[in-house]
Amino acid sequence: MPLLESIAAAMDPMVLLLIALATVFGAIIGALPGFSSVMAISLLLPVVYPMEPLMGLLVLGSIYMGAMYGDANAAILLNIPGTASSLPTTFDGFPMTLQGRAREALLAALAGSVFGGITGVLVLLLTFGALAEFSLRFGPQEYFWLTILGLTTIAALSEGNLIRGLVGGGLGIAISLIGLDPYWGTPRFTFGQSSLIAGVHLIPALLGLFCVAQVLSSLAAPDGDRRAPEIGRQKDALRAVLRTMVRRWDVMIRSSAIGVLIGMLPGAGGPIASTISYNETRRWDRDSASYGKGRVEGVFASEVANNAMVGGSLIPMMALGIPGNVNAAVILGALLSFGMQPGMNLISDGSGVAMSFMIGLLISSILLAPLGYFLIIRVSTLVLKIPRTYLAPTVLVFASVGAYSVTNSMYGVAIMAALGIGGYALRRIGIEAAPVGLGLILGPIAEREFTSSLLIAQAQGSYWSIAMRPISLVLIFLCLLSIATPMLLMLKKRKAAQRKDDDKTVETK
Amino acid sequence: MMMAALEKVLLVVVIVFCAVLAVQSMGIRAPAQTFPLVVTGLTGAMAAYALARSAFQPITAPIFGQGRGHYLLAGVAGLVGYVLAMSVSYLAATLVFLFAGYLYLMPERSIRSVAVAACVALAATAFTWLCFSYWLGVNLP
Numbered sequence: 001m002p003l004l005e006s007i008a009a010a011m012d013p014m015v016l017l018l019i020a021l022a023t024v025f026g027a028i029i030g031a032l033p034g035f036s037s038v039m040a041i042s043l044l045l046p047v048v049y050p051m052e053p054l055m056g057l058l059v060l061g062s063i064y065m066g067a068m069y070g071d072a073n074a075a076i077l078l079n080i081p082g083t084a085s086s087l088p089t090t091f092d093g094f095p096m097t098l099q100g101r102a103r104e105a106l107l108a109a110l111a112g113s114v115f116g117g118i119t120g121v122l123v124l125l126l127t128f129g130a131l132a133e134f135s136l137r138f139g140p141q142e143y144f145w146l147t148i149l150g151l152t153t154i155a156a157l158s159e160g161n162l163i164r165g166l167v168g169g170g171l172g173i174a175i176s177l178i179g180l181d182p183y184w185g186t187p188r189f190t191f192g193q194s195s196l197i198a199g200v201h202l203i204p205a206l207l208g209l210f211c212v213a214q215v216l217s218s219l220a221a222p223d224g225d226r227r228a229p230e231i232g233r234q235k236d237a238l239r240a241v242l243r244t245m246v247r248r249w250d251v252m253i254r255s256s257a258i259g260v261l262i263g264m265l266p267g268a269g270g271p272i273a274s275t276i277s278y279n280e281t282r283r284w285d286r287d288s289a290s291y292g293k294g295r296v297e298g299v300f301a302s303e304v305a306n307n308a309m310v311g312g313s314l315i316p317m318m319a320l321g322i323p324g325n326v327n328a329a330v331i332l333g334a335l336l337s338f339g340m341q342p343g344m345n346l347i348s349d350g351s352g353v354a355m356s357f358m359i360g361l362l363i364s365s366i367l368l369a370p371l372g373y374f375l376i377i378r379v380s381t382l383v384l385k386i387p388r389t390y391l392a393p394t395v396l397v398f399a400s401v402g403a404y405s406v407t408n409s410m411y412g413v414a415i416m417a418a419l420g421i422g423g424y425a426l427r428r429i430g431i432e433a434a435p436v437g438l439g440l441i442l443g444p445i446a447e448r449e450f451t452s453s454l455l456i457a458q459a460q461g462s463y464w465s466i467a468m469r470p471i472s473l474v475l476i477f478l479c480l481l482s483i484a485t486p487m488l489l490m491l492k493k494r495k496a497a498q499r500k501d502d503d504k505t506v507e508t509k
Numbered sequence: 510m511m512m513a514a515l516e517k518v519l520l521v522v523v524i525v526f527c528a529v530l531a532v533q534s535m536g537i538r539a540p541a542q543t544f545p546l547v548v549t550g551l552t553g554a555m556a557a558y559a560l561a562r563s564a565f566q567p568i569t570a571p572i573f574g575q576g577r578g579h580y581l582l583a584g585v586a587g588l589v590g591y592v593l594a595m596s597v598s599y600l601a602a603t604l605v606f607l608f609a610g611y612l613y614l615m616p617e618r619s620i621r622s623v624a625v626a627a628c629v630a631l632a633a634t635a636f637t638w639l640c641f642s643y644w645l646g647v648n649l650p
Contacts, residue, residue, distance in 0.1 A: 163559050170552025183541035220581040393610030401637050405647040410596045417592050429516040447544045454540050
């Protein structure tokens with residue numbers, strides 16, 4: 001499909017309306033502390049399932065974009081980050097609220113998110129084709145290692161508990177194996193249950209892991225009833241924000257670059273992008289001591305990187321099939337559910353979905369500006385006044401009816417409830433939902449490519465061929481690096497903490 | 510204490526689950542046998558390692574934090590009850606579940622707040638029915 005047709009498909013009035021609605025929905029869910037962006041995306045998976053692939057993907061992408069912006073509102077107004085990515089936004093955003101500059105902080109978050117979102121999607125548009133073309137050199141062996149590289153995301157998602165993260169990932173892959181084996185077509189691990197022959201449906205499983213488990217966590221968490229304060233009138237707040245944006249163009253460019261680059265790394269994601277961006281902005285500022293006391297640049301640094309990360313995380317997902325983070329992994333799950341394959345297939349299938357999707361995402365990030373200014377800031381402030389515990393039954397009902405709708409039976413609801421309650425219990429012992437979900441999504445791909453690699457190796461008479469190819473070796477090195485980096489960072493952190501303790505002991509002596 | 514016990518029970522469940530799948534994998538014909546066997550074997554081994562480590566470093570957090578255990582238990586029980594009731598009648602089950610849920614989570618109850626909860630429950634039930642049954646054509650029970 002030529003470029004113009006792709007643009008026309010993304011500009012269809014119905015598509016534009018869906019993009020706008022999804023962006024607002026994502027922003028509102030993102031604003032609710034404890035309700036993550038991945039939960040917002042998962043919650044709408046059953047709704048997009050019967051849609052056309054382009055519409056479905058655009059709804060999910062727009063929710064992702066909206067949620068990455070929306071989380072700033074709770075960070076600024078309540079000092080509670082809507083998601084982990086907006087933690088650095090609280091450092092300067094909440095002090096600004098205390099100083100009566102809440103409106104300026106909210107507008108800075110909006111402007112930063114729009115700028116970051118546009119930059120991220122532009123980089124996605126420019127690099128996707130080249131990277132997808134490069135993926136043509138990949139055989140099953142390379143794809144297998146690429147999937148393993150995606151699974152190493154678990155190391156970064158496990159937050160200092162690598163073994164339990166790997167157990168979660170393995171458990172996710174094991175659950176994904178239930179059903180017919182893809183080579184012989186015989187049932188396996190079904191325990192005689194005919195309903196399990198079709199396998200564990202991905203969407204109810206994700207709804208359980210990311211919605212039900214999250215709701216149960218929020219019920220068990222204290223601090224559920226904090227309400228947002230009133231936003232006072234602030235003259236010329238928008239002008240002040242735009243002026244700072246132009247004056248501090250260096251912050252905008254640097255934060256965008258950090259967001260895109262970190263977004264592309266498997267597992268790094270929003271929290272790392274926004275934290276690095278905030279730290280770098282503070283480090284490069286002459287008046288670094290004033291950060292944390294209400295500097296608008298601090299809000300920009302966090303929010304620009306946060307939304308630039310959206311485009312960045314979709315680059316490896318669309319071009320190579322390795323998600324940059326859990327949100328991208330769930331969108332990859334939806335892509336596969338639509339019967340589409342990432343990589344060059346997305347360009348060569350002639351549907352133009354990939355190009356229309358990227359253009360639609362660009363529209364979503366542009367639409368964020370008017371939607372945020374006229375609607376989202378007001379609605380989020382209202383929503384933040386509702387005690388979030390009231391939302392729990394509503395989210396459970398939406399998840400249940402969604403799980404029912406994709407399987408048209410109670411089987412989907414049972415899967416959702418079992419994985420939700422089980423997922424919450426596992427979370428309590430340090431096995432997070434994200435590695436399990438990642439294993440569920442990437443497990444079938446890893447199995448397919450591994451079996452193909454094994455057959456090729458058997459035909460060639462050497463099992464070394466699975467690993468001893470130039471691109472495979474590079475990917476194996478990246479896998480090791482991806483696992484080792486969080487471990488090294490954790491060791492460094494521990495050493496620094498120990499040094500601090502030692503210094504304290506010496507001082508007290 | 511209870512949390513440490515729960516940790517061990519769950520890890521044992523994971524190990525047993527992986528062991529059962531690994532044994533079943535051996536019955537699959539090659540080449541489809543290798544991947545499930547490797548995954549379940551490795552996962553079980555890592556869970557066993559985590560279990561061994563938990564003996565030295567058990568989780569010390571309380572099983573229910575800051576007096577909110579009853580919310581969690583009610584949430585789990587409510588969800589299970591809702592799933593069972595939903596298979597009989599979606600509309601009735603949803604309306605009752607939402608209304609009961611709102612009332613239970615309400616910090617202070619008054620005639621006005623109960624009336625608001627009833628209206629919101631009715632609106633949310635109607636919306637989900639309209640969205641899924643009417644627009645998406647799902648045959649809800």
